[in-house]
Amino acid sequence: MTNRMMSARLRKRGAVWIIHALLAIWLVISLLPPVMLIAASLNRTALFRSPMDLLTFRDFTLENFTQAFTRGDFWFFFTNSVIISASAVVITLVVCVPLAYGLTKISGRARAAVSFGVLAMRFIPYVVLALPLFLIFVNLGLSGSRTGLLLAHLSIHIPFATWMLVGFFDTVPQELEEAGIVDGCNPWHLFWHVSLPVVRSGVIALAILVFIISWNEYLFALFLAGNSAQPLTVGITRFLGGAEAGAEYGVIAAYAVLVIAPVILFALTANRYIVSGMTAGAVKG
């Protein structure tokens, strides 16, 4: 082996090390907040403690969780969050999957027009929608209801999901549907047995994304939820403020852990769908 090859190799190995080191730093930085959150939720006094104190669990307690459950109307907010997020997922899929599939079947100008309309919705920062939606909902009597909040969520999800799904369906080779036609598929069969299974993992990933966006949504909830439809993201604010706010940080942390736990569990179980190559082998390759 020549010297030049050796040094090239060493340099390459060095580059790999640097990349790994950077990734490790990035991992620590991004994991620190959730780790600190969990640590804070399990310590009696969270505030004014150094990170090391928290991480050694000097005054370990589950009291914060008890407080979060009992004092914070946890189950009321939790129910609202679950109902709104789950309904958002179901309705978004039921509306957008056929819509997007249909869009990939219509030609040229019509498709471009609808696609642009759908995408144009995404140009608007959704903060801007909050006030008009509030006024509309008050007039329609939807303000303060789960239905109203759900509708607001759908106004964000439907354009986004349609746009994503059109992209997925576009990857289905035309040849595949033609094979289906020759095999005797009617349009429904083509959709249900041929195209949809090919984009299945994409649809599942999208469903998870929609669920997480709805679950974490705060701004609409603040404006539109009134008193009876508040989700967990609003519920957590009950522990903010007040005279002895400092004493409540542990409870807030516990509450926050409870808020994010379902999402994390959900994402972990569905992870394999998010990363998966269903179309591999559909055509040559």
Place this chain on the structure above:
Amino acid sequence: MAGVSIRNVEKTFGETQVIHGINVEIADGAFVVLVGPSGCGKSTLLRIIAGLEDVTGGQILIGGTEVNDMAPKDRDIAMVFQNYGLYPHMTVAQNMGFALKLARAETADIALRVGRAAEILNLTPLLDRFPRQLSGGQRQRVAMGRAIVRNPQVFLFDEPLSNLDAKLRVQMRAEIKELHQRLKVTTVYVTHDQIEAMTMADMIVVMHDGVVKQAGAPLELYDRPSNLFVAGFIGSPSMNFFAATVTDGALRLADGQSLQVPEGTSLAEGLQVIVGLRPEELVLSDHGLRAEVTLVEPTGAELHVGARLAGQQMTAVFRERHSLKHGQAIAMTPLPGRMHLFDPTTQTRLN
């Protein structure tokens, strides 16, 4: 089984007409190859037979029944696509049985027929795999299996071998041919590879710009191409063409050399003709057309020679191992009766 009749078929996409009145009669059980350069409308014609495209004019008959307004599934045809079109989420067995399942066949019956087709194509050990777990050749065979499971009246193939490497292509070519001999199902096969066409077909249909240039048995097209296009398209390396004038009862080339008019052909004095000489139908001789060697390519079995004759480049192929060098002067004559003459204006055959 059934024959296919293509009668005056025309096809227009928007403003552009891509098929200009095609007539082809395909006999029951025949293996017909549609061949032609890219964009000549082969796929379009095949898709019209399949029912994936509507005709703009004319008729398609399968087994004597007009199918113009029939859905593909009612035409009793099966198609093998260029990229195989296998359903990625179904196993090999499910892919092959899908059409039967849609037709609500009994589960046991589906299993039986899929099993039988798999046996024919040596796919039995692969039945539980997904397409992504198969090699290109295996996918190709699954696509064929999917077609034969349905026991259709007509098989349609659209360049089924173009994604395979050269060696596999030759192997699959033989397999498809064998399958046809075994099943005797009418087959329409599209390719732009004239060797595939020559080796597989009972009848070749040469297309160009949406019209049929000539249809006939492979050797008929090779021996007596009816026009310049077919003459140049069939055969590899392709035919050499020289402009000539009938002078003193002989064919005089641009540089003054002349060839005898083939026997049994009478040409008017002064007539302009195009002389076609196949590279492999030339022999070295002491007299004959003098040319200068520019390129010598031994392939082992044959010797490909590039030469300059009458001011233009030409090719000759010899089976003998002549020792030729760049710059060497040679003389060649066409084999007796192997000269092709064409009219330069109508481009049709004269002899």
